[in-house]
Amino acid sequence: MSVEIKKRHEERFDRWSKVYDRSVLQMLIFNTSHNMFFKEMAPYIKDGMKVLDIGCGTGKFAYRLCNINKDARIHGIDISGDMIKKAEAKRRDENIEFKVGDVENLPYDSHTFDVITCSNSFHHYPNQKRAVAEMHRVLKEDGKLMIVDGCRDRLLGKVIFGIVEIVEGDVYHIFENELRNMLMSVGFDKVKQRKFNPMAPLLFTMGHATKEKKL
Numbered sequence: 200m201s202v203e204i205k206k207r208h209e210e211r212f213d214r215w216s217k218v219y220d221r222s223v224l225q226m227l228i229f230n231t232s233h234n235m236f237f238k239e240m241a242p243y244i245k246d247g248m249k250v251l252d253i254g255c256g257t258g259k260f261a262y263r264l265c266n267i268n269k270d271a272r273i274h275g276i277d278i279s280g281d282m283i284k285k286a287e288a289k290r291r292d293e294n295i296e297f298k299v300g301d302v303e304n305l306p307y308d309s310h311t312f313d314v315i316t317c318s319n320s321f322h323h324y325p326n327q328k329r330a331v332a333e334m335h336r337v338l339k340e341d342g343k344l345m346i347v348d349g350c351r352d353r354l355l356g357k358v359i360f361g362i363v364e365i366v367e368g369d370v371y372h373i374f375e376n377e378l379r380n381m382l383m384s385v386g387f388d389k390v391k392q393r394k395f396n397p398m399a400p401l402l403f404t405m406g407h408a409t410k411e412k413k414l
């Protein structure tokens with residue numbers, strides 16, 4: 200079942216990749232989400248840091264991060280091969296590695312990354328707990344996980360993302376408490392959450408990876 204759901208997402212994003220960078224949602228949601236990552240990441244930025252952007256789409260966030268910290272080692276992964284092709288097509292000489300892959304089976308060694316970001320992709324994952332457990336596995340001890348997704352804890356968000364769920368099908372925008380509990384159940388602590396972007400309400404969540412995975 201979840202294999203079929205993921206196949207449908209892959210095909211949908213392959214199609215969307217052609218016009219994705221011109222979508223009105225770039226301004227309304229995606230750029231704003233990336234700005235939130237930069238703000239929250241600022242205290243943790245260091246030379247040589249390893250960052251993984253999950254559901255990286257056409258690589259916009261990864262390239263922006265590379266401009267800010269040229270010494271960072273940045274990886275992007277996405278289930279859509281066509282999104283990754285678009286990301287690769289933007290490459291000049293940046294030190295970024297893109298891969299096609301599924302969040303549920305991340306092709307990276309355990310304890311690899313200092314920071315993981317995931318912008319507006321989480322609601323597509325049919326096994327969200329499995330996804331956060333994988334994120335925890337590939338983070339170093341005290342590595343930071345940052346997720347932004349549609350916020351259904353605000354009335355407007357409930358309406359907007361409720362409609363998105365009906366139209367798109369196969370997606371689920373997790374509630375604030377539910378995500379907090381899920382992160383803590385797989386070994387994250389010091390979970391911090393913040394609602395932002397009143398025009399299209401979004402939820403920022405950050406967790407710190409503890410050493411022991413508790414799945």
Ligand SMILES: C[S@@+](CC[C@H](N)C(=O)[O-])C[C@H]1O[C@@H](n2cnc3c(N)ncnc32)[C@H](O)[C@@H]1O
Nearest residue numbers: 212229254255256277278279301302318320323
């Ligand atoms: C709305 S786009 C967001 C792209 C990018 N993060 C941004 O902020 O512009 C969601 C992305 O998640 C990817 N995605 C969906 N399911 C995935 C999965 N199971 N594993 C990895 N990526 C996935 C899609 O292919 C798509 O590129």
